[in-house]
Amino acid sequence: MTESLRIVVVAPDLAVEDPGDEHAISQAERSRSLRIGLLENGFNLVATLPADVFLAERLGQLQPDLIIVDAESEARDALEHVVMATREARRPIVMFTNDSDTSHVHDAVAAGVTAYIVAGLSAQRIRPILDVAMARFRHEEHLRRALADAQSELRERKVIDRAKGLLMARQQLTEQAAYDKLRRAAMDKGLRVAEVAQRMLDVADLLG
Structure with a gap:
């Protein structure tokens, strides 16, 4: 069932303008690892999009089953754009971040994030993480419809x-x-x- 999932990754541009910017290089490497892990696990990665004002329109065209936000948790603009873009058509949102500051977790979940994953990203973890996120989203949607x-x-x-x-x-x-x-x-x-x-x-x- 998971192989047929249409996934969109919302992430910053992988291009690193300053070769001395270690943080940007680390972020780009982690982002590449995430996308490679998705492909290795057989997921259908339909697009990688920037978090901008056109995100809602692009998501409307692509109609993904699940959205992955690949960003540091301090980059709240990315999450805000995704939440706004999915307000009318709810979808599970999984956020991957290297930031170990968990003070943002409550706000992220309250905003609509289905799973908030801090560090420890590996290809082996991606499938169970997304399986649990989809199951949780469907359960919450069932409760929401019942209410x-x-x-x-x-x-x-x-x-x-x-x-x-x-x-x-x-x-x-x-x-x-x-x-x-x-x-x-x-x-x-x-x-x-x-x-x-x-x-x-x-x-x-x-x-x-």
């Missing part, structure tokens, strides 16, 4: 209760008779009971 469904059901129930109350007050119906009337109207119009109830409340509000 959204429960909230939606609660809102619909309140709308139906308001509409029943209106019918009971204006037409002197029992609660069951009011609900039956809403249900018949919904069946006749091919709508859900909550939709009919909301339309009736809208009309009532309009007429006063």
Whole structure:
């Protein structure tokens, strides 16, 4: 299953302008190792993109299954761009960094990072890391959808209760008779009971 994953890596340019910049050289080497590890593990690395204002558009075109942020944790701009770019279409985000300062972990996870990996990058670790990240993301999405469904059901129930109350007050119906009337109207119009109830409340509000 993991072999078919379409992965985009968000990382700085590998080109090192200053041959004496040891930090840039180390970052470039680690970034190369990550990409080689992905390929060696059979993952589908579809693109490497910079973290810029065009990231959302590019991700929208590529439609990756998973995003890897390859950056030092102090480079928060990269993470912010990725989070903004995936706000409308959530995807698992894995962040690899050499920075051992774990004070940023909580903020990163709160921002939407599925896995935050500090140092110790090796080809052997990549597959289990991404497997766990995908499993965790799917579990969280399942919980998110379940919560959204429960909230939606609660809102619909309140709308139906308001509409029943209106019918009971204006037409002197029992609660069951009011609900039956809403249900018949919904069946006749091919709508859900909550939709009919909301339309009736809208009309009532309009007429006063």
